[in-house]
Amino acid sequence: MTAFDKIWVTVKNVARQFSTRKEMVTALENVSFEVHDGQFVSLLGPSGCGKTTLLRMIGGLDVPTSGTITIDGKVVNGPSPKMTMVFQEYSLYPWRTVAQNVGFGLEMIGTPPDQRKAEVEKQLKLVGLENFSDSYPYELSGGMRQRAAVARALATDPAVMLMDEPFGALDAQTRNKMQHELLHIRQETKKTILFVTHSVDEAVYLSDKIVILTPRPGSVHEIYDVPLPFPRDRTSMEFAQIRKNILQVIEELETDCQNI
Amino acid sequence: MKGYFKLIFPALFIAGWEIAAILVNNPFVLPMVWDTLVVFTTPFTDLFGNGSLMENALVSIYRVSLGFIIACIIAVPLGVLLGRYQVLEEFSDGLIQIFRPIPPIAWVPLSLAWFGLGEPGNPAPASIEYIIVIGCLFPILVNTIDGVKRIKKSWVETARIYQANELQCLTKVIVPAAGPGIWNGLRIGFGIAWMSVVAAEMLPGTTTGLGYLILFAYNWNQEQIVIAGMIAIGLIGIVMDQFFQYVQRSKFRWEALDK
Numbered sequence: 120m121t122a123f124d125k126i127w128v129t130v131k132n133v134a135r136q137f138s139t140r141k142e143m144v145t146a147l148e149n150v151s152f153e154v155h156d157g158q159f160v161s162l163l164g165p166s167g168c169g170k171t172t173l174l175r176m177i178g179g180l181d182v183p184t185s186g187t188i189t190i191d192g193k194v195v196n197g198p199s200p201k202m203t204m205v206f207q208e209y210s211l212y213p214w215r216t217v218a219q220n221v222g223f224g225l226e227m228i229g230t231p232p233d234q235r236k237a238e239v240e241k242q243l244k245l246v247g248l249e250n251f252s253d254s255y256p257y258e259l260s261g262g263m264r265q266r267a268a269v270a271r272a273l274a275t276d277p278a279v280m281l282m283d284e285p286f287g288a289l290d291a292q293t294r295n296k297m298q299h300e301l302l303h304i305r306q307e308t309k310k311t312i313l314f315v316t317h318s319v320d321e322a323v324y325l326s327d328k329i330v331i332l333t334p335r336p337g338s339v340h341e342i343y344d345v346p347l348p349f350p351r352d353r354t355s356m357e358f359a360q361i362r363k364n365i366l367q368v369i370e371e372l373e374t375d376c377q378n379i
Numbered sequence: 380m381k382g383y384f385k386l387i388f389p390a391l392f393i394a395g396w397e398i399a400a401i402l403v404n405n406p407f408v409l410p411m412v413w414d415t416l417v418v419f420t421t422p423f424t425d426l427f428g429n430g431s432l433m434e435n436a437l438v439s440i441y442r443v444s445l446g447f448i449i450a451c452i453i454a455v456p457l458g459v460l461l462g463r464y465q466v467l468e469e470f471s472d473g474l475i476q477i478f479r480p481i482p483p484i485a486w487v488p489l490s491l492a493w494f495g496l497g498e499p500g501n502p503a504p505a506s507i508e509y510i511i512v513i514g515c516l517f518p519i520l521v522n523t524i525d526g527v528k529r530i531k532k533s534w535v536e537t538a539r540i541y542q543a544n545e546l547q548c549l550t551k552v553i554v555p556a557a558g559p560g561i562w563n564g565l566r567i568g569f570g571i572a573w574m575s576v577v578a579a580e581m582l583p584g585t586t587t588g589l590g591y592l593i594l595f596a597y598n599w600n601q602e603q604i605v606i607a608g609m610i611a612i613g614l615i616g617i618v619m620d621q622f623f624q625y626v627q628r629s630k631f632r633w634e635a636l637d638k
Contacts, residue, residue, distance in 0.1 A: 180536050200542050
């Protein structure tokens, strides 16, 4: 990392509280980290630690109770065109074909149809769905649907791609394949990616940097730089060691939490 | 085999009707099956100076279509707005809930007071159209509101992520996503509109339509025309409902398949 690195996302002292009928629940507190240009950063933590809430706030779909989030130096107040988001449940529109789904973002910003078509074709090719442009989402497998969602996210050429447990609903084999393909896509497009997961293995396989969150209320426990070069070998000693270290950290966090 | 099976009960019913008619032996109470069918075999024959069965059916269809379209133009956009903006829905919900259970027939006196009997020769007097509109407005409205409210939250959020403005959100996501619910409302609404038109045609001053025809035929003791008119009402209702179901299956296939 050099001093000239562009910082895309800055999260500073962010807290988020929700009011339930009886009380105020603190989902997140004192969260700070940065995402630099071209980095792959994972938010890792147990279920219910507020990592999805955090991602939604960065995406402009939710508002922090306190603290600030900036994208490219500007405070987030609603979804930014510099950013896009891939949801766990794909969120494709079932009344639109794959090509129409991938072109959705371009349609919204008024890209002319022929330009849109070319861009959609390019993205479908990148994710390997060029033969499915006229299919409907319900005709595709889970892995293919998520590829279509990724193509849609890439089509508007955002600087940062937010991914909320995008492979969480997939079976283990498809999941591994999708992880591999995501790294390929990242290499091709040089996108900055902020990725939410609760899988240590997934985080270590994909990330330059892992933000480890504590259980509720979520806060940053540790920011871990993964020193391995890409592509990574899951069966290597180094990989296993890093995974073990992080698993230990998380286990300790959960035990502490139960002791309270 | 399944097709035949469906026909067994109607066939038994018709046989029972014929037997009953023979036993009753009074065409002013229950006409013979054949006498009733004759009305259908000669649909263009004038019936006692009141026009043919076909003419009257077409007048009723014209009336119901007009009222139904007016109701759609009001209820669908209104329902989309009320479903989208919770404040508006809460604001109007009380009024809607009070008006909704009032049957269309209960509007007859007010409709006559406000719009009068209608001039002779006007096929669609305001008094009749009002009853049709008020009858199908609420099912369409309530189903549209419900359809819009049940849209997956992530669909709307996705649109926002992709910089959709509010108008794009409504036209490109909310309306297509609520399409199946809205269409279901139209189907229910049309069924009620069709019932309403027959009832409205029994209003004083009306001289055309299937509702008028069966009431007039009763006054002239022509029960075979009464029953033929009722069957025509039923058949037209089935055909329209099948049309709505067909569109539901073909156009909104994704709703059942998207899991």
